[in-house]
Amino acid sequence: MFRFSVVGLGMAVTPHASALADLAHRVEIIQAATRAPDRAAAFTAATGVPADTDVHAALTHPDADAVLLLTPPDTHFALGQVALDAGKHLLVEKPLDRTLASAEALVAHAAERGRTLGVVLQHRFRDAALRLAGIVADGGLGQLTMASVSVPWWRPQSYYDQPGRGTLARDGGGVLLTQAIHVVDLFRALTGPVEVVAAEATTTPTHDMETEDYASALLRLDGGAPGVLMTTTACYPGLPERIEIAGTKGSATLVGDALEVRWLTGETESLAAGDSGGTGADPMAFSSEPHRRLIADFVDAVETGRAPRASGDEALATHRLINEILGLTEVPVA
Template identity: 55%
Template structure:
């Protein structure tokens, strides 16, 4: 199998699990350029990873050997960088969230469609083994009809996290706990059980000095009409794994981080062990890169096979629209 040429744009903290994944996938993917604005950060990155680095994005995009670009910039730069990639004929994988707002995300999705290029989004929790098994159980109706479901994200971020320039601001991040931290769990939850309505919601800045919300909760109507809920915060010291619970007429499934426990009414049980930590506390990158690797592999397969990736731009846009509906119901601008 010939390798797919890729470029990476952005060398902030989010680049670490991607770079480790790309090392693992070196038999399938050739990283031809890693682009950053800071020569110092690029030099530090090059000390850790065996990829060529540059500050010249135009050079990377003009390289005919580059078929796709992984965009790891702050959210507000996704649209501009991705449109430049599409104009150069490249497929794009962007870090979450899709963009600062659903409206800008719609422009990004439309740009990919107009260019005939593939667009994927890094919402890697869908690739955890426990999540995959839970999806299969739901597809098989092994839990019966979903009677209720909820998702809880009791994470912790110290004030020093939000004291970093731009953290938790609309201009840089587009939002607070929902769009920056809880988006992974909520995206997985939405993809599993669907959300048809936000019935009530509340959002607030409760503990941190920051522009956006560090707490949000909502009562939901699921895709099949059953009741559901979401609660997310970055104030729950020291931080615990995010949790999805789905109550069915034949059993109950609990997904805590990557660990799945299923209890069936007939007495059977099933468990899938977690692959590692989740970044729920102050060490924000304290998690394994396995799910990133699987998501990037799926994106490479999508590019090679002419199909959409599992987490497409349209899928990520639906999740971002849900987050905005929660905030709107909570009276947030």
Template identity: 50%
Template sequence: MLKVAVIGLGLAAEPHLLSLADLKDTIQVVQVASRGSGARKGLAESLGFRVSADVDAAIADPGTDAVILLTPPSSHLELARNAFECGKDVLVEKPLDISLERASALVAAAERAGRRLGVVLQHRFRPGAVRLRQLVQAGELGEVVAASLNFMWWRPQSYYDEPGRGTYHRDGGGVLLTQAIHSIDLLLSLVGPLDLIASVPTTTSIHKMEAEDHVVALLRTVRGASVSFVATTACFPGRPEVIELIGTSGTAILTGGLLEVTWHDGRVETAGDSGSSGSGAGIMAFDHQAHREVLREFHAAIEAGRSPVPSGEDALAAQRLITKMMGRA
């Protein structure tokens, strides 16, 4: 039984709380702590979790093995350092922190403390994505000669009117670091490291916000395959993100959680489903299955004494690429 403390009751808390309720036979929630009231406090209490306002005490509690950080990105480094110093493993919501420097410091702190660091990048765990990774790793698509990522999401202005949202001081950025990082991490896990050729980050007139809501980029894999990239939260009403891999033996298209593969020899395969991915105004309108799998993987990694997947280094690779696309590297 893994005993955890959940820190934070913001928007990200709901799928985690529901997942932890599903996993109650293997993961025990000792307490949920939030300095604010939190809109999800009622949900936590209805699921039978003890809620407190003392974050420091929850992290230091000797009865817990690990801490799940669901607080705003700007708070992650300090809270994680505190947890590591208390001998706890940490699962942190994406992104690691608001800047590459702070994100790197968080990963380094875990390494110095000898603790495990997992990151919530749940798109890797949707069944369609799992199957696609299996096909790529087995060479079933042949050599990937081109790829694309189209992330055409929508967020209304009311979303960015919340204090701190879409700002650099709290969130670290806009569409790339807050939304598209999930698909960027998934793409990197499929095609490997990417070199940036060119990028154009912008803030459209659709939103009044500090950070970017639209980015176009051209990238290249280490083997020379071209990768086109578009990410936005200005595409009304929003549609599922699409990753397309063109291989010498076939083409794979992952639309949200639905995978469709067509091989040159005529074979066709589908996997996963086309359920909502939170691409529209209903930002939490998605199943929590992938979050549940993130928690299972984190627990399994601790049990096996290995790094969780995705690891801090994986998340750092995605944030490093995002920093380059924003012209800050």
């Protein structure tokens, strides 16, 4: 059995707990910890897993193979460093940390300790995303000629009224780094490296918050083709994210977890939507199956010595793209 300690028992733990339960034949949670006693008690009552407030003990548990770190972004480097120094592999919730510098330091520290570092970017593991990644990797669309990504999501003001949410001090950013990072990461993984040509970010009148709830950019793909990005949490009631990729052999449209591929030969392929969710007021309204696949991939990576599909280096590339988009513009408050 592969043994995890879980640190952080807030909103993000729900799909992880479900995914780990589905992997009970090969994965075991041996300890959980949070600084909130009520959350520890609730987690134990729901799962039967011992949980307490001794975070350091969970990070360094002698029987743990890895730590699943689900705390806020501003804690990831400090807590992750403790786990890595204790010889644990590390699977950390997105983003790697609130700042790019700390994220880079965490990746470097894992490499120095010879430990596997994975990041929870589960959109890569949806059915349609996996199929589209295979088509693109095999050259099924030919040379890419354009690509676009749109994330028209919704969060009510009550979401941002939670302590620390949407702040630079805790989260490190707004819609790009905290919500749309999943889709931006998938888009970048599908299209390859992109260059930011122009960008705009703002906080709309919909929300009273420190960071941006809207960001858009003109992009240039690695082969020179144009691209477009738009992300927001101010689009009521929240619509499925959309990725469109066109090439010399055909085009593909990914809407949530529904895929349509159309080739110049007249052939088509469709993959029906799964339970993607998470676009509206309840950010946790989605299936835990992609989390299960991500965790299984992480365990496989540790056991075989390869990098996880959602590795620290991959997460860094996405963080750098986000920083480049935000770095080209101020973030005015409307």
